[in-house]
Amino acid sequence: MKVTVLGCGRWGSFLAWYANKIGHDVILWGREESKNYQRLVHSRTNEYLQLPQNIHLTDRIAEAIEFAEIIFIAISAQELRGFAKLLNTMGITNKIFVLCMKGLEMESGERLSQVFMEEIKSAVHLAIWVGPGHVQDFVKDIPNCMVIDSDHMNITQLLVDSFGSEIIRFYYGQDLLGNEIGAAAKNVIGIAAGMLDGLGYTSLKGALMARGTKEIARLVKAMGGNELTIYGLGHLGDYEATVFSNHSHNRRFGEAFVKKEPFEKLAEGVATVKALLQLSTIYNVELPICQAVHSVLSEGNDPKEQLIRLFMRPVKFEGI
Numbered sequence: 001m002k003v004t005v006l007g008c009g010r011w012g013s014f015l016a017w018y019a020n021k022i023g024h025d026v027i028l029w030g031r032e033e034s035k036n037y038q039r040l041v042h043s044r045t046n047e048y049l050q051l052p053q054n055i056h057l058t059d060r061i062a063e064a065i066e067f068a069e070i071i072f073i074a075i076s077a078q079e080l081r082g083f084a085k086l087l088n089t090m091g092i093t094n095k096i097f098v099l100c101m102k103g104l105e106m107e108s109g110e111r112l113s114q115v116f117m118e119e120i121k122s123a124v125h126l127a128i129w130v131g132p133g134h135v136q137d138f139v140k141d142i143p144n145c146m147v148i149d150s151d152h153m154n155i156t157q158l159l160v161d162s163f164g165s166e167i168i169r170f171y172y173g174q175d176l177l178g179n180e181i182g183a184a185a186k187n188v189i190g191i192a193a194g195m196l197d198g199l200g201y202t203s204l205k206g207a208l209m210a211r212g213t214k215e216i217a218r219l220v221k222a223m224g225g226n227e228l229t230i231y232g233l234g235h236l237g238d239y240e241a242t243v244f245s246n247h248s249h250n251r252r253f254g255e256a257f258v259k260k261e262p263f264e265k266l267a268e269g270v271a272t273v274k275a276l277l278q279l280s281t282i283y284n285v286e287l288p289i290c291q292a293v294h295s296v297l298s299e300g301n302d303p304k305e306q307l308i309r310l311f312m313r314p315v316k317f318e319g320i
């Protein structure tokens with residue numbers, strides 16, 4: 001099968017490497033001025049992997065789009081709307097786009113599938129690929145389980161059947177809304193986890209895990225999704241790779257933030273927490289953990305005070 005990957009950062013370069021490894025014919029696209037792209041062109045390596053010679057690299061978007069019927073996108077979530085506007089100017093009818101990103105639009109609170117479909121005016125199929133997985137593990141053949149979801153089971157099945165392997169076992173998603181919210185929100189819980197680590201309160205990550213899932217499940221239910229999705233791979237299943245992982249950029253960002261250290265990599269949860277607070281207002285659902293993360297990141301409140309207050313809130317029944 002022919003596959004195009006748009007975005008050549010950490011995850012995009014992995015998707016190209018992986019699709020090639022399991023036998024697909026792959027083009028990887030990056031922006032001409034991108035340092036990530038230039039490095040791949042010159043050395044075929046980045047800090048995570050080495051790209052085989054038979055993966056074609058291009059900075060010509062028209063060539064990349066034309067090449068394949070299945071197109072993965074792995075860019076920063078906040079850039080998706082502008083990027084979709086660009087794609088919409090190209091001939092993209094009958095393609096299957098797979099959003100391999102975890103975020104919500106900061107200003108609107110919209111899910112990425114909503115953002116994408118608002119901008120694409122032609123008939124395309126859309127799916128998402130989320131769940132736990134780090135490049136550093138996959139390139140060593142360390143397996144994981146992930147989830148593909150879409151509004152059409154035949155598309156979900158086609159993708160699962162075409163991209164599953166011994167290192168990635170896919171599950172068929174059945175709740176696009178729940179999986180998108182869950183995948184985005186786990187990055188915010190990851191930032192909270194990093195803050196706890198940085199403050200020396202790693203012991204509270206169990207409580208974070210229990211209360212984080214409850215909080216996000218409440219939101220998903222209010223939005224019309226299935227609250228149980230939050231206990232699946234897209235959210236709870238991703239805590240191992242985020243809340244508890246040294247590879248996680250979101251967790252590391254949270255830790256660096258409270259230690260007042262710089263951290264340059266993309267931490268999607270920083271923008272997503274603002275989107276979640278919009279949803280909290282729209283759907284009238286209390287999101288105390290998201291609120292605490294936001295108050296530390298954007299309102300300058302003391303992390304220790306906020307996190308301690310969060311877990312020492314008035315006694316309540318655990319089911320709530």
Ligand SMILES: NC(=O)C1=CN([C@@H]2O[C@H](COP(=O)(O)OP(=O)(O)OC[C@H]3O[C@@H](n4cnc5c(N)ncnc54)[C@H](OP(=O)(O)O)[C@@H]3O)[C@@H](O)[C@H]2O)C=CC1
Pocket residue numbers: 007008009010011012030031033034035036037074075076077079082083100101102103129130131132133134265266268
């Ligand atoms: N298990 C999973 O499902 C994983 C999912 N992810 C998700 O993948 C997404 C990307 O993360 P990651 O790869 O770590 O991030 P990186 O910062 O490594 O890569 C982001 C890429 O997006 C590109 N980009 C940014 N803005 C634009 C734009 N306007 N037009 C085109 N390209 C653009 C960047 O281009 P440039 O090179 O020019 O800077 C860069 O190549 C995130 O949403 C993240 O949550 C990440 C890891 C694992």
Ligand SMILES: O=C(CO)COP(=O)(O)O
Pocket residue numbers: 102131132133134187190238241242247248249250251266267268
């Ligand atoms: O989504 C991921 C792992 O499943 C990657 O998480 P980070 O972006 O926090 O590194």
